[in-house]
Amino acid sequence: MADKITSRDINYSEWYNDLVLQSGLAEYAAVRGCMVIKPHGWAIWENMKSILDKMFKDTGHVNASFPLLIPKSFLEQEEGHAEGFAKECAVVTHYRLKTDPDRKGKLIVDNESKLEEELIIRPTSETIIWNCYKNWIQSYRDLPILINQWANVMRWEMRTRLFLRTSEFHWQEGHTAHATKEEAVEETVKMLNVYADFMENYMAVPVIKGVKTINERFAGAEDTYCVEALMQDGKALQMGTSHFLGQNFAKAFDVKFLSKEGKLEFAWATSWGVSTRMMGALIMAHSDDNGLIIPPKLAPLHVVIIPIYKNEEQLKTITEKADAIMKALKAKNISVKFDDSDQNKPGWKYAEYELKGVPVRIAMGMRDIENNTVEIARRDTKEKSVVSADGVDAYIENLLNDIQQNIYNKALSYRNNNLHEVNTWDEFQIQIEKGGFISAHWDGTGETEEKIKEETKATIRCIPLDAKEESGVCVYSGKPSERRVLFARAY
RNA sequence: CGGGGCGUAGUUCAGCCCGGUUAGAAUGCCUGCUUUGGGAGCAGGAGGCCGCUGGUUCGAAUCCAGCCGCCCCGACCA
Numbered sequence A: 001m002a003d004k005i006t007s008r009d010i011n012y013s014e015w016y017n018d019l020v021l022q023s024g025l026a027e028y029a030a031v032r033g034c035m036v037i038k039p040h041g042w043a044i045w046e047n048m049k050s051i052l053d054k055m056f057k058d059t060g061h062v063n064a065s066f067p068l069l070i071p072k073s074f075l076e077q078e079e080g081h082a083e084g085f086a087k088e089c090a091v092v093t094h095y096r097l098k099t100d101p102d103r104k105g106k107l108i109v110d111n112e113s114k115l116e117e118e119l120i121i122r123p124t125s126e127t128i129i130w131n132c133y134k135n136w137i138q139s140y141r142d143l144p145i146l147i148n149q150w151a152n153v154m155r156w157e158m159r160t161r162l163f164l165r166t167s168e169f170h171w172q173e174g175h176t177a178h179a180t181k182e183e184a185v186e187e188t189v190k191m192l193n194v195y196a197d198f199m200e201n202y203m204a205v206p207v208i209k210g211v212k213t214i215n216e217r218f219a220g221a222e223d224t225y226c227v228e229a230l231m232q233d234g235k236a237l238q239m240g241t242s243h244f245l246g247q248n249f250a251k252a253f254d255v256k257f258l259s260k261e262g263k264l265e266f267a268w269a270t271s272w273g274v275s276t277r278m279m280g281a282l283i284m285a286h287s288d289d290n291g292l293i294i295p296p297k298l299a300p301l302h303v304v305i306i307p308i309y310k311n312e313e314q315l316k317t318i319t320e321k322a323d324a325i326m327k328a329l330k331a332k333n334i335s336v337k338f339d340d341s342d343q344n345k346p347g348w349k350y351a352e353y354e355l356k357g358v359p360v361r362i363a364m365g366m367r368d369i370e371n372n373t374v375e376i377a378r379r380d381t382k383e384k385s386v387v388s389a390d391g392v393d394a395y396i397e398n399l400l401n402d403i404q405q406n407i408y409n410k411a412l413s414y415r416n417n418n419l420h421e422v423n424t425w426d427e428f429q430i431q432i433e434k435g436g437f438i439s440a441h442w443d444g445t446g447e448t449e450e451k452i453k454e455e456t457k458a459t460i461r462c463i464p465l466d467a468k469e470e471s472g473v474c475v476y477s478g479k480p481s482e483r484r485v486l487f488a489r490a491y
Numbered sequence B: 001c002g003g004g005g006c007g008u009a010g011u012u013c014a015g016c017c018c019g020g021u022u023a024g025a026a027u028g029c030c031u032g033c034u035u036u037g038g039g040a041g042c043a044g045g046a047g048g049c050c051g052c053u054g055g056u057u058c059g060a061a062u063c064c065a066g067c068c069g070c071c072c073c074g075a076c077c078a
Helices: A012-022 A039-058 A072-076 A079-086 A126-136 A181-201 A248-252 A277-286 A312-331 A346-356 A366-371 A392-417 A425-434 A446-456
Strands: A026-028 A035-037 A069-071 A091-094 A097-099 A107-109 A114-121 A145-154 A168-178 A208-211 A223-230 A236-246 A256-258 A264-266 A268-275 A303-307 A336-338 A360-364 A373-378 A384-388 A419-421 A437-441 A459-464 A484-488
Touching: A012 A026, A012 A277, A035 A039, A039 A145, A039 A168, A039 A181, A039 A277, A069 A072, A072 A079, A072 A114, A072 A126, A079 A248, A126 A145, A126 A168, A126 A248, A126 A268, A168 A181, A181 A208, A181 A223, A181 A236, A181 A268, A223 A277, A223 A392, A223 A459, A223 A484, A236 A248, A236 A277, A248 A268, A268 A277, A277 A392, A303 A312, A303 A346, A312 A336, A312 A360, A312 A366, A312 A392, A346 A360, A360 A366, A360 A392, A366 A373, A373 A392, A384 A392, A392 A419, A425 A437, A425 A446, A425 A484, A446 A459
Parallel strands: A303 A336, A303 A360, A419 A437
Antiparallel strands: A026 A035, A069 A114, A091 A114, A097 A107, A145 A168, A168 A268, A208 A223, A208 A459, A223 A236, A236 A268, A256 A264, A360 A373, A373 A384, A437 A484, A459 A484
């Protein structure tokens, strides 16, 4: 057996890269920092999208599309936002090329096509959207505006990793406008809950909901809420964010409305997003050295049937029986593929579908035909069992639910076993080396947060929403603290 | 932006130090036969601007210079 994938124990980071490449999720593009998301990867992303899209619509949102290019002056409008994103913007300066007079067949930038105002490729769309909202909002009757867009964005990252951080990435960004602060805050939290629901119940990744510290806040936000998850190597990953933007963008773009009382007021804003980074989370939360483990609710293919035969006649017999099973499975909305290709032996196929993360495999040979059985193997535990062919559709339906639950439980117990309350600085330093979340008291200052980061590389992932009031002393400075916050080394 | 690595067949790489037949292997691909319950075997075959440009030389994948690209490790980030 060829070892295509580095073991997690040897090098987690190589394991991740090998897995993404070998399982056919994605590959490196010819452009630095960019990736090609291949059909298998895109199919999973599409499943994520369609579930989330429905959740957004069920909570009253509608989709729209705004331009890829944003005038530089728009980005300058909101000061914090501008400073935050300035360093990572791709800039369009010209609109034309021409043939190089000195080198036949080559193209050069036509300097006569220089743009009067540079355009930037959107790193996020608050500015161009709020420029529109200025025209759309005059009265409280125009509010709320609840818009989402599915889009690609670009941030010129210095260091990139497949799915986790690429220069171009795909995401959704919700941008809402409200008449009151309360309503905007409510929206921010509502969408955070939608994200958490999706991550736990579909991705099978347990998350912790919280609020970011000022240092970690989104550029231009009043408050950034987030969902944080723990990966198998003990590092944390921010899986999504939801921002309460206050009136910052309304003021920057002069978006005012006339209230019921006849007063002119600035609108209140939120924005919230999740990206293809979730693909990275999905991979790192569940998969093993044999390949991907995809929760059934997101798997592009639920079941693969592999026939084992010695001749055409046997294949025909097996195919007939497999057809009946497939029909029954499809009737239950379970996707199934019959792989009767003659190119590879069954053993090769087993390994291949395990690599790709298909949750359930059925093997059928003549032995099964004689006994009216099939062999069923589940991807998450790799357990095999021989079951009666009668009612196999119901068996698999249950099995898929069981797999979904089992994957989640496993991730949850890992997360819980790696979340430690720590009360002294010595303990903190020892524990952070072991990985996982650390729940500790913090004095609330940016200085302490910075020092901890410098000394341990750990950041405050969030102040958990369910953090209980508990007086204590800061693990670093010894100053008083009212609640514990979550620390971790993060992606 | 610093530090390191790599660029040779579709893919992974050897060859380079020490220049010299027609540039190799594995794997994948094509043809045929035998196989098929955990990554099959045999036989035959196709496949290369040796990253680019220039230099040294009778002769360059190999030596020299410049350039380009990508990956990995650190500082910034969803």
